[in-house]
Amino acid sequence: MFDNMHHQWLLLAACFWVILMFMVASKFITLTFKDPDAYSAKQEFLFLTAVPDAGRLPGETHFPEELKPTGKMLVEPLVYAQRLELMRNVCREDALRNLSHTAVSKFVLDRIFVCxxxxxxxCQTPKVGNTQWKKVLIVLNGAFPSIEEIPENVVHDHEKNGLPRLSSFSEAEIQKRLKTYFKFFIVRDPFERLISAFKDKFVHNPRFEPWYRHEIAPGIIRKYRRNRTETRGIQFEDFVRYLGDPNHRWLDLQFGDHIIHWVTYVELCAPCEITYSVVGHHETLADDAPYILREAGIDHLVAYPTIPLGITAYNRTKVEQYFLGISKRDIRRLLPVWLTAVILKLSKPRLGQQHHIHTVYCPQGRVSLPATSFSKKFQEMTVVIFCRKAHHRLFTVLLCRRRLERFP
Incomplete structure (x- = not known):
């Protein structure tokens, strides 16, 4: 009898192990042959939206499990929707009102091109691939049959390119277009954009625009160069001091529209006053350009010109090299002016996570700008700026509702 029971237990144990191994094998097969695109899409979706209930943001979209999208094409709209949501929340912040709001003036309307x-x-934001977008619109307006046939000297000649500015219409026509048309603009890492503007206008000047070197550069040097005996042409530190000065607007008035290459996105496009359909990122333009064309319903009519590999990628080394010689004081003064640009450039992070996206240098060591983190009710925003080595000072820019404070 004991032997029979022993055999029964052995049989049960064997059956148990067979069933267990079968379950493990099934799970392994499921994971191995699962659609890689669907898996990747689900992971990206969870990264973007999986926020604890207690920390959900007002108006944030959450999908039931059975309604979650799969596949890259279904995840894409969520990314662009979150960019717009971030922009709307920035616009609602009282503490950022002076930095995020501007009148829809003729200066802004001159930046917006119409098809x-x-x-x-x-809306044109120079140093983010605007020449190519102008070519797309020129073809759509019928001035030229294809992008390849547009002469380079015609692209920026607004008397010949058939590309009207919004400012050329009556007030009623302007409002009608602002309310009903598809609207978009492109942003870029603001510090890299400043470097690009400096190199393009004051160093290389490929389009031979002599007024940058002969008129604007001397004006900046006279006002902002500390060593008056130095005779070199404009340096990047002169440019940064000029941009970080909250009272430099009087100089901008003398420079006229030439400042469009470095003024902020707010001043160029008034994103808090104009409801844009899409905000593209220069760094992801290879994905964003086709998406914009699809959303505008023109992807079957024209294609964005081929983007050379790596040309739109964020170049951390270049940013570090340029900011290496900039004093901590000058970087501090520059940050509040460009803070809104930094925020608009970021996609909304998951609460409690920091994504190190921008890097600049202070004299003592590297300074990083992690993604902006938001409180549960968007009552405050925090951007932490810190040097990586422990003995360097820690700076926190805390934006509360009605004040801007810095804590050492």
Missing amino acids: DKHKILF
């Missing part, structure tokens, strides 16, 4: 045929408005 009436396809009901599109494009």
